[in-house]
Amino acid sequence: MSRRNTGNKKIQKSIAKNRIQRLFRLAEEHALCDRFELSDRYVFLARKLSMRYLVPIPAKFKRRFCKHCYRYLLPGSNCRVRIHRGKIVTYCRKCKRYTRMPLRDISTKSKLNKKC
Numbered sequence: 001m002s003r004r005n006t007g008n009k010k011i012q013k014s015i016a017k018n019r020i021q022r023l024f025r026l027a028e029e030h031a032l033c034d035r036f037e038l039s040d041r042y043v044f045l046a047r048k049l050s051m052r053y054l055v056p057i058p059a060k061f062k063r064r065f066c067k068h069c070y071r072y073l074l075p076g077s078n079c080r081v082r083i084h085r086g087k088i089v090t091y092c093r094k095c096k097r098y099t100r101m102p103l104r105d106i107s108t109k110s111k112l113n114k115k116c
């Protein structure tokens with residue numbers, strides 16, 4: 001049974017990656033129309049896809065949902081974003097918890113190291 005899908009793994013992963021991106025785009029569209037139940041559902045499905053096919057969620061989408069309650073975050077409506085001591089501090093209004101991320105991105109850090 002486990003041998004059945006071994007050849008398709010690359011294709012499966014690329015499909016899962018595309019679907020994750022599409023789901024996050026849809027989540028943003030619905031959040032802008034004030035339909036947060038749907039965008040939360042899309043985040044849930046995107047996370048399930050990433051876990052099942054071992055595809056990481058792209059860095060730009062990682063900040064779009066709460067790490068504690070997995071709700072879709074739209075700054076100005078259900079979350080607050082501040083910069084404090086070199087960190088991006090996101091406050092989720094649903095679960096009332098904070099998420100802190102370093103201001104400098106990991107991808108830019110690696111580029112800087114290559115130049116030096």
Ligand SMILES: [Zn+2]
Nearest residue numbers: 066069092095
């Ligand atoms: Zn939350």
